[in-house]
Amino acid sequence: MTERTMGPRPTLESVAARAGVSRATASRVVNGGAGVRGALVDKVRRAVEELGYIPNHAARTLVTRRTGAIAVIIGEPEFRVFSDPFFEQQVRGISRELTAQDAQLVLLWAEGPDDHTRIARYLGGGHVDGALAFSLHNDGALTAAIGRSGVPAVFGGRPDGPEAAGADVPYVDCDNRGGAREAVHHLVSIGRRRIAHIAGPRDQTSALDRLAGFHDVLPHADPEVVSQGDFTTESGARAMVELLARRPDLDAVFAANDLMAVGALRTLRERGLAVPGDVAVVGFDDMPSVAELADPPLTTVRQDIEGMGRLMVRLLMGILNHDKEAGQEGGAPVSVITPTALVRRASA
Amino acid sequence: MTERTMGPRPTLESVAARAGVSRATASRVVNGGAGVRGALVDKVRRAVEELGYIPNHAARTLVTRRTGAIAVIIGEPEFRVFSDPFFEQQVRGISRELTAQDAQLVLLWAEGPDDHTRIARYLGGGHVDGALAFSLHNDGALTAAIGRSGVPAVFGGRPDGPEAAGADVPYVDCDNRGGAREAVHHLVSIGRRRIAHIAGPRDQTSALDRLAGFHDVLPHADPEVVSQGDFTTESGARAMVELLARRPDLDAVFAANDLMAVGALRTLRERGLAVPGDVAVVGFDDMPSVAELADPPLTTVRQDIEGMGRLMVRLLMGILNHDKEAGQEGGAPVSVITPTALVRRASA
């Protein structure tokens, strides 16, 4: 490696000197070179190359008031947030889009209430330009802390709770309600009439919205046909047992996510019921290694999780640029609801 | 919320003014207050409180040349890095220790070769004080890029490949070889004599070291008794089939990780062989939701994964502080090998 005995790191000053221009011109070139004669642009570029110049981030931030970094805040009401494939996909989408926009991802892991103030301070400290957070349950305090910090933020999933009530925070979520409607419609369209629902946690908006979609199509459904789960496979199996006890004659079930649908499949198999022959099953999410590998493969509602992650970034960037230009609060923040699509496989 | 119509954010200047001291004194107080009269300390503290002053990070970094941020670099030769529970635990340990040290975690996700230069540039750009990376396979280029950047780095797992050869990079790893020895010793001590090994990928040092440990205890083992796996449950099951074909009389098997041990358990069960009656099985890792829940529960070698994550941070911080004081390269970087412990359960 031909590494010149690197003294102190080269500064814009040294680049300018070497190129025989002023610091201002050097700066212009480094930042795109608009309004600088081609000859000089070349000269400066060469100097940058030869010196191995890399702009000093702190100095730049100090004057521009932009850090180029975005915080991704992970609350952890549950164990295993990261192992969750849903989550991983979303963070991956975020990471990719951030990279594409040349921004950095600062990971903030909130493990408990003590961390809320720490995070609020951090956000308030101007370390990042904006924040991305997720609407998990029990995170009212975190949501509030983020709001208080004054840093623009976008949520993944529709926020809930009193803190979010009038707040009108921008978020990205899939059309949970519409997707659920489509799922139930599908069951109706293939002739099912005694349709049950395995609902997700009552403190997660996605679960509530899916339940609402179910009721949109079946407004007169008996409360007995909806059983409560918690998004785990186990709970799905248990809920299916309950439903079967209450309604032995049911001919279809819509589970609020794939994992619970797989649990239901298990119970059904144990009882010797054929799917979809006796009971048709529809899930939600279209989790890669879940829906496709289920037995039988799961008909489910797909959502573009990675895309939602990317969208969160774009939305945030939009808000940041808007803020910059419009000075004060521009138009109300606009949330994005992404479409879902029914994926037909063998289970319904 | 009593929020004064916040104009521009308060600066040290305004704090000093309000406290009736100089900026220098205010700065001293903000940074611990050493060598400042108690009365003044109080005054300044109060001003900070009243104004809601938060130090400007960029300005501070500009003069101190310290960012207070550490990069965590995630290479991704495989799909599903983050879903890996091993990985999650380690990152969690890192995150916790970083928080404890009041440092920030900047996540760098390297998805392909194109990202190497991007990452090298980022590291070289002085955005972070140091970096943490992992020794996955096929990451020679990444490792090299990190090295070239000149930023102090600590690896998780013993690095491999030509790039790491003479480089002598600091790393944190568990005593894979010693742990493997202990596992095999245990099998010997309970009277097993025909012991086989299911090895992990040949391009991962952890797998190689475990294999070496196996040979330490059984130097004359026939090559036939070691079968190749890739750390997945599936591969463990297949490897067990092979071993059984080659050595129908084997009475014990040491798998290089828990997942493969579980696979072996499955094959054994299918063949109607009792564990540990006919064949004793030992794994490696003591993965929470794997070893304990296996049937029968797995005897395995435990390593403190989260602790290793924390150690990576401490080691890095040690290097950073050392660099700062000693000016130039201090003593050679010292890696840490953490101890393992055999956990006896039912399988051996």
Place this chain on the structure above:
DNA sequence: ATGAAAGCGCTAACAC
């Protein structure tokens, strides 16, 4: 113990 002042590296008016 405290203050005055220099300067970290950069961008952005503003002049030319």
Place this chain on the structure above:
DNA sequence: GTGTTAGCGCTTTCAT
């Protein structure tokens, strides 16, 4: 187009 200049907010000698 290009250069000059004034800070951004902070830490840190260096006097006092």
